Amino acid sequence: MICGAALYVTRPYPDMVSRLSFASAYPALILIAATLLIGPLKFLFGVPLAASLDFRRDTGIWAGMAGIFHAGIGQCVHLRGRPWLYYIYENWRQTHLFPVRHDVFGLANDTGLAATLILIVLLATSNDASLRKLGTPGWKKLQRWNYYCFALTAVHTFAYQEGVESQQVPFLATAIATVLITLVLQLAGLRARRRALNLAE
Numbered sequence: 001m002i003c004g005a006a007l008y009v010t011r012p013y014p015d016m017v018s019r020l021s022f023a024s025a026y027p028a029l030i031l032i033a034a035t036l037l038i039g040p041l042k043f044l045f046g047v048p049l050a051a052s053l054d055f056r057r058d059t060g061i062w063a064g065m066a067g068i069f070h071a072g073i074g075q076c077v078h079l080r081g082r083p084w085l086y087y088i089y090e091n092w093r094q095t096h097l098f099p100v101r102h103d104v105f106g107l108a109n110d111t112g113l114a115a116t117l118i119l120i121v122l123l124a125t126s127n128d129a130s131l132r133k134l135g136t137p138g139w140k141k142l143q144r145w146n147y148y149c150f151a152l153t154a155v156h157t158f159a160y161q162e163g164v165e166s167q168q169v170p171f172l173a174t175a176i177a178t179v180l181i182t183l184v185l186q187l188a189g190l191r192a193r194r195r196a197l198n199l200a201e
Contacts (some may be wrong), residue, residue: 003027004066021077024070028175029157031063033148033182040189057126060146064123069154077161078164087113108159115152118145181194 008023038056075083082090086109092099100106122143124130131139157175163168 003030016031017073017076021070021074024066024073024173025157028063028066028070029153029175030178031059031066032146032153032175033178035063036145036150036182037185040185040192043189043194044185061123061126065120065125067119068116068123071112071119074112104159104162108156108164111152111159112156115149115156118149118152122146122149150182 002024007026008019009023013022026039035056038053038059042053075086078181079085087101087106089096089101094178096102099111122145125134125139125142134142136143154175157179161172161175
């Protein structure tokens with residue numbers, strides 16, 4: 001919340017909608033990344049892992065709320081009053097073979113929408129009732145969709161950087177560092193697990 005507030009008050013955008021969209025984008029990306037860092041860090045430091053970690057689940061809930069809020073407010077930034085044009089071309093028969101956007105702007109919005117749908121499912125099931133109903137294997141299988149969510153969010157972030165909003169270097173560097181750190185620690189955790197399994201055998 002502090003990070004979002006700081007981004008909101010320091011951005012030069014003239015309207016509230018654009019500020020809210022930007023102020024929720026980077027916290028959402030970092031929180032989603034954090035949910036994927038907690039497990040590998042605990043494993044690498046030798047901390048026993050449970051099926052459901054309260055801190056990771058709480059982080060995921062905040063990530064879900066921030067991401068869904070960003071997706072909702074983001075529909076009102078570039079095409080005020082016409083959010084469907086984020087996904088289809090206007091007057092497409094005159095310029096395109098089919099209505100679905102297939103430019104960088106469309107890629108950014110489609111991946112953002114897909115990530116949001118995953119976030120909604122993950123947020124709705126981030127509770128003890130869902131864990132009991134689905135069972136540990138089923139619940140973990142569902143929660144692993146967070147990897148796809150993060151990948152889609154990364155594509156969404158960089159597609160917007162490339163095709164829509166050229167952000168300042170510190171923000172681009174933050175996005176790149178977040179993605180790279182997540183990938184490196186995920187790979188390190190995977191290798192450590194494999195070594196542990198080999199030793200156990």
